[in-house]
Amino acid sequence: MRDRAFVSEIAADTYRITTYHEPWRSTVNQYLILDEEPVLISTGLRERFEDTWAGLAQLLDPTKIRHVVVLHYEADECGALNEILLRAPNATPLASMRTVVSSLADAAVRSPRGVGDGEVLDLGTHGLRMLEAPYVHAWDGIVVVDERTRVAFTADLFIQPGRGEALVRDDRAALSAELYRTFYGVPPDSYLHRALDRIETAQPAVLAPGHGAALAGAFTAYYRAYRALAGEQRVTRSVVGAPSLRTSAG
Numbered sequence: 001m002r003d004r005a006f007v008s009e010i011a012a013d014t015y016r017i018t019t020y021h022e023p024w025r026s027t028v029n030q031y032l033i034l035d036e037e038p039v040l041i042s043t044g045l046r047e048r049f050e051d052t053w054a055g056l057a058q059l060l061d062p063t064k065i066r067h068v069v070v071l072h073y074e075a076d077e078c079g080a081l082n083e084i085l086l087r088a089p090n091a092t093p094l095a096s097m098r099t100v101v102s103s104l105a106d107a108a109v110r111s112p113r114g115v116g117d118g119e120v121l122d123l124g125t126h127g128l129r130m131l132e133a134p135y136v137h138a139w140d141g142i143v144v145v146d147e148r149t150r151v152a153f154t155a156d157l158f159i160q161p162g163r164g165e166a167l168v169r170d171d172r173a174a175l176s177a178e179l180y181r182t183f184y185g186v187p188p189d190s191y192l193h194r195a196l197d198r199i200e201t202a203q204p205a206v207l208a209p210g211h212g213a214a215l216a217g218a219f220t221a222y223y224r225a226y227r228a229l230a231g232e233q234r235v236t237r238s239v240v241g242a243p244s245l246r247t248s249a250g
């Protein structure tokens with residue numbers, strides 16, 4: 001028998017709704033912020049929609065959701081988007097212009113809105129700043145930072161395996177970076193550095209990834225571990241590039 005969705009508060013008005021996905025040996029996390037205009041960040045997989053909906057229903061009437069933020073176009077970020085839009089009549093899908101133009105404008109049953117880089121979505125008492133983070137895992141990605149609670153919703157950055165707890169303070173930086181590299185490969189270093197710089201500048205109090213626990217505490221080790229991935233790419237490039245340079249020179 002599969003698990004239901006688990007619901008936990010990770011910051012003021014901010015909840016992690018999670019289902020465990022056995023093929024990935026990790027959780028798939030959605031986040032709900034309760035405010036005048038409730039927002040859901042990521043929908044989870046379509047096959048777990050009913051479980052996610054039941055989890056949301058523990059916190060609010062889910063038909064009242066006003067915004068659904070799609071952090072990039074993949075099944076765990078938006079597989080259940082249409083099921084949610086069909087039941088929540090006032091919910092608008094929000095995503096990067098890249099996501100909207102390439103995928104959501106066609107795939108979503110209700111017209112999505114593309115958000116601008118740096119735009120702040122006013123929810124009432126919370127404000128969500130949209131930060132483009134392209135080519136970090138996904139080419140169309142954004143990271144979202146709640147300016148009130150300083151929770152950063154980072155999708156596939158800072159992921160961890162396992163069922164895990166909802167919110168942890170222990171250092172999982174090396175494990176997280178290794179898992180990221182194993183699953184997604186090393187992103188282009190300039191894009192990765194830019195995304196990490198933008199997240200670090202926002203001084204998050206909580207990192208809320210799409211898989212694993214939300215993270216609290218100091219994040220220096222996480223930034224360092226992920227920046228090392230970019231350094232690793234430079235080394236790999238020089239090793240791989242050397243023979244072809246010699247070949248073309250010869």
Ligand SMILES: [Fe+2]
Pocket residue numbers: 072074077137138155156
């Ligand atoms: Fe993803």
Ligand SMILES: [Fe+2]
Pocket residue numbers: 076077155156210211
């Ligand atoms: Fe993901």
